[in-house]
Amino acid sequence: MKKRIYIAGGSKGGVGKSIQSVALIDTLGSRREKVLLIESDTSNPDVFKMYSGEVQTELIDLDDANGWIDLVNVCDQNPDHVVVVNTAARNNRGVTAYGQTLNSTLKELQRELVTLWVINRQRDSLELLRDYMEALPGSRTHVVRNSYFGDERKFELYNGSQIRKTVEDAGGRSLTLPDLADRVSDDLYSNRLSIAKAMEQLPLGNRAELGRWRADVHTMLGVVLNA
Ligand SMILES: Nc1ncnc2c1ncn2[C@@H]1O[C@H](COP(=O)(O)OP(=O)(O)O)[C@@H](O)[C@H]1O
Ligand SMILES: [Mg+2]
Incomplete structure (x- = not known):
């Protein structure tokens, strides 16, 4: 098998x-x-913007059939690179229409497709997940409860859901993304810093918080990367 393709999905904005993409790129870098x-x-x-100075990057619009062709070709041309796809809100439309372009080429690409589906505590996160899994059945899909929206146990809708059973029966996991202090995530976004750059440039206290989050993220994603 060649290196994997990871999709950071969730369909909704915010x-x-x-x-999640940042967390994954940093973990892969480590x-x-x-x-x-x-x-x-x-x-x-x-x-x-955060990572163009550090890793190879491509801007590809996945609302469009051409984008899915480009995605497959770029994956084919870079077999030694782990591919991380950061998706936009409303991408389910693109996935439903053109996801088959990727799904049908995974075998020939010799790559596993792994999705990290990020959820908040609302119901539509789960409904969109169901549609996504139908559109991209070739993906192993894990669910990521983003603890920015509350503790793991507050994700009651997901925790007790049928879709959770479906995900876990198919070998997916239910994960929890650690919450990073707002002022540090604001540093990353406003100054367009990678985690590595931020670990050089931020004040000591901010770096300590980022270091804590980073270590938790590496542990949480280690489960996915090793599976
Ligand atoms: N785990 C988290 N820790 C800290 N801040 C977070 C976390 N998740 C989301 N946020 C905040 O919410 C905002 C939206 O998150 P983002 O990853 O940009 O969402 P999306 O890409 O799905 O639109 C970010 O700017 C960040 O401030
Ligand atoms: Mg985004």
């Missing part, structure tokens, strides 16, 4: 897709993996 970031949020390419 659920934490970008910060394992000395070569990373190729596909930024598909062309209207707000925040992860692209």
